[in-house]
Amino acid sequence: MSYSIEVNGLTVHYKNFKALDQLNFKLSPGKIHGILGRNGAGKTTLLTYLASFHKAKHGTIVIDGEDPFENERILQGTSFIYEKDNTYDYDKIDKIIKGMLYFRPYFDEAYARELVKRFKIPTNKSADQLSKGQYSALQVAIGLASRTPLTIFDEAYLGMDAPARELFYKEILLEQERHPRTILFSTHLVSEMEYLFDEVLIIDNGKVLLQETSEQLLEKGFSITGAKEDVEAFTKTLEVIYEEMLGGTKSVMVYGTLPKQEQREAVELDLEIGSLSINNLFIHLTKEEERT
Numbered sequence: 102m103s104y105s106i107e108v109n110g111l112t113v114h115y116k117n118f119k120a121l122d123q124l125n126f127k128l129s130p131g132k133i134h135g136i137l138g139r140n141g142a143g144k145t146t147l148l149t150y151l152a153s154f155h156k157a158k159h160g161t162i163v164i165d166g167e168d169p170f171e172n173e174r175i176l177q178g179t180s181f182i183y184e185k186d187n188t189y190d191y192d193k194i195d196k197i198i199k200g201m202l203y204f205r206p207y208f209d210e211a212y213a214r215e216l217v218k219r220f221k222i223p224t225n226k227s228a229d230q231l232s233k234g235q236y237s238a239l240q241v242a243i244g245l246a247s248r249t250p251l252t253i254f255d256e257a258y259l260g261m262d263a264p265a266r267e268l269f270y271k272e273i274l275l276e277q278e279r280h281p282r283t284i285l286f287s288t289h290l291v292s293e294m295e296y297l298f299d300e301v302l303i304i305d306n307g308k309v310l311l312q313e314t315s316e317q318l319l320e321k322g323f324s325i326t327g328a329k330e331d332v333e334a335f336t337k338t339l340e341v342i343y344e345e346m347l348g349g350t351k352s353v354m355v356y357g358t359l360p361k362q363e364q365r366e367a368v369e370l371d372l373e374i375g376s377l378s379i380n381n382l383f384i385h386l387t388k389e390e391e392r393t
């Protein structure tokens with residue numbers, strides 16, 4: 102089961118500061134969404150509203166067809182997983198897992214225990230005795246095993262080492278096949294996680310900068326590599342966002358699409374055309390110089 106999300110005109114103020122400004126977007130159910138943005142862009146603010154921690158004062162949020170605020174059905178189906186959750190700090194891991202069964206109707210206890218084992222989380226300790234990475238792993242294990250139709254991970258994996266993160270990503274993809282749900286990831290580990298995203302929402306300065314499927318986004322840029330002079334001549338009128346030299350070979354990243362005719366010309370010039378990563382495009386789209 103998975104929830105759809107529709108946000109219309111959402112504006113959020115912290116006193117006089119406007120953290121979110123007229124957000125409008127829809128998130129498709131059953132997909133993995135990367136919620137990207139620079140530090141302070143408004144990601145956590147947005148995610149806490151989607152998790153119904155607060156009532157929207159300006160604008161509306163509709164989740165699975167209903168206003169989610171104080172809505173028991175939607176709340177039971179929503180997990181918000183973040184770096185530090187103080188609700189169960191003094192409890193032993195076993196008690197925390199058992200406790201989930203009371204308010205998470207889809208929670209799979211056996212799967213949670215399997216994950217705890219695979220993440221090597223010591224079960225004889227309480228949550229506040231865990232290392233930072235172990236605590237994060239516990240958080241993501243709970244998020245995975247909760248099987249909530251809307252599962253939000255807000256930088257929950259920060260302390261986890263690379264092998265633990267790799268295990269988490271693999272489980273996300275397996276779980277998405279077994280029990281598809283709507284998953285939201287806010288992350289700064291864009292290059293590492295981008296292969297997981299079906300769709301990407303970029304927030305910049307409290308506004309939606311773009312929302313695309315990963316496929317559409319990847320069509321917005323390309324790399325071009327070849328002899329220095331040929332690359333420079335070919336890209337003279339294009340928007341080059343990055344360039345590097347490797348001996349006599351030049352490689353550049355271009356923002357924009359390349360029509361078929363130009364692709365053929367590039368091949369004739371012996372230039373190699375490649376794709377850009379979502380991370381490259383994200384960096385380019387949100388860099389300071391672009392801001393007014």
Ligand SMILES: Nc1ncnc2c1ncn2[C@@H]1O[C@H](COP(=O)(O)OP(=O)(O)OP(=O)(O)O)[C@@H](O)[C@H]1O
Pocket residue numbers: 115118120138139140141142143144145146147
């Ligand atoms: N309680 C608060 N009072 C005042 N301003 C706040 C408060 N919480 C957040 N902000 C401001 O709102 C903006 C958005 O913050 P938010 O935490 O949503 O950003 P973020 O995109 O999650 O950032 P990061 O990637 O650094 O975690 C920031 O400018 C932040 O300083």
